[in-house]
Amino acid sequence: MKHLSFLNKYFYKYKWWIIPGIIFVIISNIFGVVPAQVVGHAFNLITENIAIYQLFNGFNRQQVIYDIFSYSLFFFGILILIMYLIRGLFLFFMRQTIILMSRHIEYDMKNEIYAHYQKLSLGFYRRNNTGDLMNRATEDVNRVRMYVGPAIMYTINTAVLFCLIIYFMFDVNSTLAIYCLLPLPVLVITIYYVNTLINNKSEKIQEQLSKLSSFVQERFSGIRVIKSYVREDQTQAVFAQESNAYKTNAMSLVKVQALFYPSMLLLVGLSTILTVYIGGKQVIDGAITPGNIAEFIVYVNQLTFPVTMLGWVTTLIQRAAASQKRINEFLQLAPDITSNNTETPEFEGKISFKNVSFTYPDTGIEAIKDINFEIEKGKFLAIIGRTGSGKSTLANLIMRMYDVDSGKIEIDGKELKGLNLNNYRDQIGFVPQEVFLFSDTIKNNIAFGLSAVEDGQVEQAAKNAAVYNNIIDFDLKFETMLGERGITLSGGQKQRVSIARALIKEPKILIFDDCLSAVDTKTEEEILSNLGKIMKGKTSVLIAHRISTIKNADKIIVLDNGRIIEQGTHDELLKNNGAYAEMHDNQLLEEENS
Incomplete structure (x- = not known):
């Protein structure tokens, strides 16, 4: 009893x-x-x-x-x-x-x-x-x-x-x-x-x-x-x-x-x-x-x-x-992530990692090791690296899905652990690597992050994500019901609906976790062009595998085995003739062969 x-x-x-x-x-x-x-x-x-x-x-x-x-x-x-x-x-x-x-x-x-x-x-x-x-x-x-x-x-x-x-x-x-x-x-x-x-x-x-x-x-x-x-x-x-x-x-x-x-x-x-x-x-x-x-x-x-x-x-x-x-x-389980701060400031988007290391508690895998970098507000940061290098872990740490083991993450000069978590996440637009859509209408999936939607907001977000033309081709257009996990749509369409869901929030910080892999090059360029207009003056973090996706970034971080091995602009990294330049040459060779 x-x-x-x-x-x-x-x-x-x-x-x-x-x-x-x-x-x-x-x-x-x-x-x-x-x-x-x-x-x-x-x-x-x-x-x-x-x-x-x-x-x-x-x-x-x-x-x-x-x-x-x-x-x-x-x-x-x-x-x-x-x-x-x-x-x-x-x-x-x-x-x-x-x-x-x-x-x-x-x-x-x-x-x-x-x-x-x-x-x-x-x-x-x-x-x-x-x-x-x-x-x-x-x-x-x-x-x-x-x-x-x-x-x-x-x-x-x-x-x-x-x-x-x-x-x-x-x-x-x-x-x-x-x-x-x-x-x-x-x-x-x-x-x-x-x-x-x-x-x-x-x-x-x-x-x-x-x-x-x-x-x-x-x-x-x-x-x-x-x-x-x-x-x-x-x-x-x-x-x-x-x-x-x-x-x-x-x-x-x-x-x-x-x-x-x-x-x-x-x-x-x-x-x-x-x-x-x-x-x-x-x-x-x-x-x-x-x-x-x-x-x-x-x-x-x-x-x-x-x-x-x-x-x-x-x-x-x-x-x-x-x-x-x-x-x-x-x-009786206490949440690992807690937040007692009730303040609700608007963030500018400056992100700093100071000697950050993180090990997944379930597996014991050390995913991030002594990471140091800083991105000023309104800048475009790109993260690239081989599979398993720690790219998605960085995104999760910025979102504070996990707390770091050592070091600290600062947002606008304040430690992330001390911020009002709900207020902070509410100002972030996040597009995960594994897209998840609800068994609901396309409209409700796009407007998921908003409590109230104004006329034209959903349609504009769909245009910015280059998925508007696909949606209006459906019989019910934005009222089209999606199957479980969005099975009604193709892989590329699901990714773009997910991107529209993040863009409609007009976030202070936008994180793309390798979410452009299922779209063609032309659509990718359209999305990035729209993104440049929407996120002007706001911080963007883009994780990618294709160098063509990130070449216009203000700063590019190259990860390998949880460590930063190179960072700089596209041109600077090519001049260094290091790991980034090697990836660039390999991808050019693949494109020529294809």
């Missing part, structure tokens, strides 16, 4: 739902137990009136006795019906408070989890797959809801009903009550033993379900690759294997439950047999009436449902505890 203690704050928040719910539970159970006493009185009335009726056999008074007897039974029947109607009404009120409360808690939990996910740094998403994150926010939360709703409701209901029945049993006859309750200790031991089994099996089921969800999500995202390599049968076989593992774990839990419930019903049946046997002896001794036996049988049968629910509730609690443990694992 220690993992479920996380939910106490929600119980306190919704205390005015729980308290009335408990009151409704108590009232409904009172009207559920009292009819047993009415049945006892009615049974006594039947036995007594049958004897009187037979005593007046042959007399005119016999019909009067019969009428009184009939009216009395009718009265008792109506009384029991009214009591059960009142019980049903309060059971309805009980569900309207406790079950509705559980839905509110589910809503709050999902919002809290999603909000916390968004606070966590990029490294968190590198370590965890999407399927597992989704499972914890949906399936696990649903299992917790079953605890805060049905499980708590039936637990309170069972506890109240059990206390009332025990009280009335001992009030009638303590000896008979003790015999009726003899099987209960065995039941408690059984539940205690089964709890551990259910908890262990529930955790295995949830872990396997996360693996299954992750597998399906990943395969659907990569369906194009699967079809290209004709691996449908192979992925189907792996899915069947994972599904079989889930089925095996689930069936193992079902087997435990299948033995658990009949065992409980057997113990309840044993209580009924003891009631009839011991109660019969008590009637012979004159200690109780036959009506008391009927009353006790009703009590025992009333205990059948709570005892049966006890097993189900136990399962719900154990599975909820396993799910809440998984949820807490992520909720």
